[in-house]
Amino acid sequence: MRSPSKKISVLAMLTAFAVIMGYIEALIPFYPGIPGIKPGLCNIVILGTLYMFSWKEAFLVSVVRILATGFLFGNAFSISYSMAGSVFAIFIMTVLLYSGRFGFVGISASGGAMHGIGQLLVAKAVMPALPFAGYAGILILSGTVTGAAVGLIVYEIMKRINGVGY
Amino acid sequence: MVRGKAVKQAVLFRKADMLILMFWGMAALILFLLSARGIGGDPSGACLVIISGNETVGRYELDKDQTIRIGEGNTCEIKEGSVRMVSADCPDKLCVKSHGISKPGESIVCLPNNVILKITGQKGDADIDAVSE
Amino acid sequence: MTVLLFLLLFSACFLSGCGAGESASGTGIYFDTVVDIKIYGDDPEELLRGCFDICRDMEKTLSAHDEESELYKLNHRSPDTHDIEVSHDLAECISMGLYYSEASDGAFDITVLPLRELWDFESEDPSVPAKEDIEEALEKVDYRRVHVDADTVVFDDPDTMIDLGGIAKGYISAKLKEYLVSKGCSSAIINLGGNVSTVGRKDGGSRWKVGIQKPYAERGTVFDTVEIENECVVSSGTYERYFTEDGREYHHILDTGTGYPVESGLWQASVIGEDDILCDALSTICIILGREASESLIEKEGWNADVLYIDQDLSPSWYGEKP
Numbered sequence: 001m002r003s004p005s006k007k008i009s010v011l012a013m014l015t016a017f018a019v020i021m022g023y024i025e026a027l028i029p030f031y032p033g034i035p036g037i038k039p040g041l042c043n044i045v046i047l048g049t050l051y052m053f054s055w056k057e058a059f060l061v062s063v064v065r066i067l068a069t070g071f072l073f074g075n076a077f078s079i080s081y082s083m084a085g086s087v088f089a090i091f092i093m094t095v096l097l098y099s100g101r102f103g104f105v106g107i108s109a110s111g112g113a114m115h116g117i118g119q120l121l122v123a124k125a126v127m128p129a130l131p132f133a134g135y136a137g138i139l140i141l142s143g144t145v146t147g148a149a150v151g152l153i154v155y156e157i158m159k160r161i162n163g164v165g166y
Numbered sequence: 167m168v169r170g171k172a173v174k175q176a177v178l179f180r181k182a183d184m185l186i187l188m189f190w191g192m193a194a195l196i197l198f199l200l201s202a203r204g205i206g207g208d209p210s211g212a213c214l215v216i217i218s219g220n221e222t223v224g225r226y227e228l229d230k231d232q233t234i235r236i237g238e239g240n241t242c243e244i245k246e247g248s249v250r251m252v253s254a255d256c257p258d259k260l261c262v263k264s265h266g267i268s269k270p271g272e273s274i275v276c277l278p279n280n281v282i283l284k285i286t287g288q289k290g291d292a293d294i295d296a297v298s299e
Numbered sequence: 300m301t302v303l304l305f306l307l308l309f310s311a312c313f314l315s316g317c318g319a320g321e322s323a324s325g326t327g328i329y330f331d332t333v334v335d336i337k338i339y340g341d342d343p344e345e346l347l348r349g350c351f352d353i354c355r356d357m358e359k360t361l362s363a364h365d366e367e368s369e370l371y372k373l374n375h376r377s378p379d380t381h382d383i384e385v386s387h388d389l390a391e392c393i394s395m396g397l398y399y400s401e402a403s404d405g406a407f408d409i410t411v412l413p414l415r416e417l418w419d420f421e422s423e424d425p426s427v428p429a430k431e432d433i434e435e436a437l438e439k440v441d442y443r444r445v446h447v448d449a450d451t452v453v454f455d456d457p458d459t460m461i462d463l464g465g466i467a468k469g470y471i472s473a474k475l476k477e478y479l480v481s482k483g484c485s486s487a488i489i490n491l492g493g494n495v496s497t498v499g500r501k502d503g504g505s506r507w508k509v510g511i512q513k514p515y516a517e518r519g520t521v522f523d524t525v526e527i528e529n530e531c532v533v534s535s536g537t538y539e540r541y542f543t544e545d546g547r548e549y550h551h552i553l554d555t556g557t558g559y560p561v562e563s564g565l566w567q568a569s570v571i572g573e574d575d576i577l578c579d580a581l582s583t584i585c586i587i588l589g590r591e592a593s594e595s596l597i598e599k600e601g602w603n604a605d606v607l608y609i610d611q612d613l614s615p616s617w618y619g620e621k622p
Contacts, residue, residue, distance in 0.1 A: 051176070075321065077321075096186070101180065101182045102177075102180060102182050102183055102186065103177040103178045103179040103180045103182075103183045104176065104177065104178055104179075105178060105179050105183050105187070106179070106180070106182060106183030106184075106185075106186040106187060107183075109183075109186065109187055109190060110186055110190065113190045113193070131201065133197045133198075133200040133201040134197065134198065134200075134201030134202075136194075136197045137193075137194045137195070137196075137197030137198040137201060138194075140190055140193055140194040140197065141190075141191070141194040143190075144187065144190040144191065144194070148187065151178075152178065155176055155177075155178040158176040159176050215326075217326055217327065220327035220328060220329075220351070257423055258423060264518075265517065272519065273326070273333070275328070275333050277328060277331060277333075280328045282326055282327075282328065282333065284326055286324075293508070294508040294509060294510040294521065294524055295337075295488055295495075295501065295507045295508050295509060296335070296488055296490045296495040296507070296509050296510070297493070297495070297509070297510040297511070297512055297519060297521060298493055298494070298495045298509055298510065298511050298512060298532040298533065298534045298569055299493035299511075299512035299518070299534055299536075299539075
């Protein structure tokens, strides 16, 4: 990145984009009856940021996004769930991306699965009687599937903007 | 920190991706199997809540057998996932005569001593919300 | 990093705030009744506390057995007291009771307490009282000897005692509903010892599924299920309290004409409607009057309710439409 002001404006744009993704997600009537399962559109932006910058920028965009969408559409609980989920997701995606051995599908699917695990750990702390195993299975499965789809989208985007200077 | 150098070119899918997808699939499968065998929590999240004097005095998971004393007069027992009132000093003993409870929404009440044993947890979609009696 | 810290601190200030999609439920025992309330929506915990505060107030007012309650004191007044000023809730509840006593021409009678105390179905070992005692108790039963003028209850007879058992739960659930709606709540279910009352739909989605207890079956056995929205379901039945003596069953719904349990051929009546007080009173009235007489009473008064009658061979019949 050449100039810091350009970096800041790009990151701001990405954050705004992530918030919009959260808004779109809130609009889509996608509620399979199990809390925690969602398309994870925001991860398009987070994985993109991770790819173009580093884990630090991805984390920053993620935190700002969670707070913004949390206050707009959610509550204290949804914020803490998302926070835990995204820390787990960014961690695994960073490791897999930096290893250089994985494509976007694998990276993003793992991010989706870990996002679910992170959320579930918070939920388990709040509700000790939560059926952990069954729930974890559902969230890992759904996170892997939606994550793989997100990986495909990120790949298509990155392929197109790769030559634009990042 | 410097970005990983190996990712100059965007890559959609590699052989390693297949392996990691299989890994997550297996993880989910194992967790489902565990859950189906009742390991790692009851699928409905059933949990015993004890209310005495209109205050919640305790929460207990149903997978551990134990006997719990409630205040001065009542004793309940968790055995094989089912809860019963085993003794009470109330005059009618209706609570002791009640059947064991194990499913979310079920309860045993000792009116004279103001004690309620209640199973909480996720109800199925087809389940009723309340019973008019 | 500074920005990040600032954001985290900023968010901490808001973490106690409320949001959508929350729910809270609570259970307690008030006025000898298990009260179960579940509320969906914003700030459900606070609404739940508000509901249980109302229950506590109502217990001090309407409880029949609590010697500290207003109703108990009213019934145990000194013989030379003719009019007593009471709280608005008690006066309102008694005047509602008088309305249904009058509408049913005394079949449902809120002054039945002397007779009920004689039968004492709540005792450990109830038995059939002597005929003379029943006749003596019946003398004291007549709702026309009680009047309510604003918040003053006027008694014509020192022996008259008031039993709000057939209407108090309906009155309280109506109050709880009123409170919840006034606070902007759009989804809640209130269960007062089997009187089930609802606000809106379940979490804004489907209608509430309420089971109707099968008479004389194990508690929780469902005879039929109705789906309701904003309405309540109240069931009365002979199976709720009864004892057997000399091979005969004596249940707790008493005939104010004979002084003995009513024999209308019905085991149970479940009333569904939006007016909690009406449903509570009507469920008892239906058992007392039987199917035909209660149906014509509903028509005559223009009451808005559906009724499920279950007679002694467990065969059901509906007045109105099954919701």
